[in-house]
Amino acid sequence: MATVTVAADGSGRALVLTRRIRRAVALIAAAGLIAFLGFLAGEHHRHPVTVLTGVATVGDQLATVTVAGWSYAIEGTSIPWVDQQGMTRYGSWPACLGGPGNTTRVTFAEVPVPTPDGSTTRQVVWVDCRP
Numbered sequence: 001m002a003t004v005t006v007a008a009d010g011s012g013r014a015l016v017l018t019r020r021i022r023r024a025v026a027l028i029a030a031a032g033l034i035a036f037l038g039f040l041a042g043e044h045h046r047h048p049v050t051v052l053t054g055v056a057t058v059g060d061q062l063a064t065v066t067v068a069g070w071s072y073a074i075e076g077t078s079i080p081w082v083d084q085q086g087m088t089r090y091g092s093w094p095a096c097l098g099g100p101g102n103t104t105r106v107t108f109a110e111v112p113v114p115t116p117d118g119s120t121t122r123q124v125v126w127v128d129c130r131p
Helices: 019-044
Strands: 005-008 014-017 050-058 062-067 070-075 103-114 120-128
Touching: 050 070, 062 103, 070 103, 070 120
Parallel strands: none
Antiparallel strands: 005 014, 050 062, 050 103, 062 070, 103 120
16 A cells, blocks of 8 residues: 655645655656766766976977877877967867977877776877967
8 A cells, every 4th residue: 555645735735745756756866866976986087187298309290209208199180289379279280399300399188098908008188389
């Protein structure tokens, strides 16, 4: 037998909350809690972005920057970069790197990326050309 709670509102009409409604509310609350906990777990596993500055040696659409024993490759035109006016650019070579044979100081960001063998490499994710 279902439990029924009866209350009266200002007009005198009875409001009835059944066990079914309480279950539905409990299920919605549980789903919300699970979604929130899933979000927190995802946030916990996000990889931190590390901003570094070093001297880049530039080749043909390739630059190598060595910082603290790690060598980072900036390759091709797939990496977003910020120009001197603060505009983010996509699909072109970072202007501050110049052409082959150039060496220049550059700020960039990297993230750790797990590899299939269980080790970790570091991936350049953007270049900043602001002075």
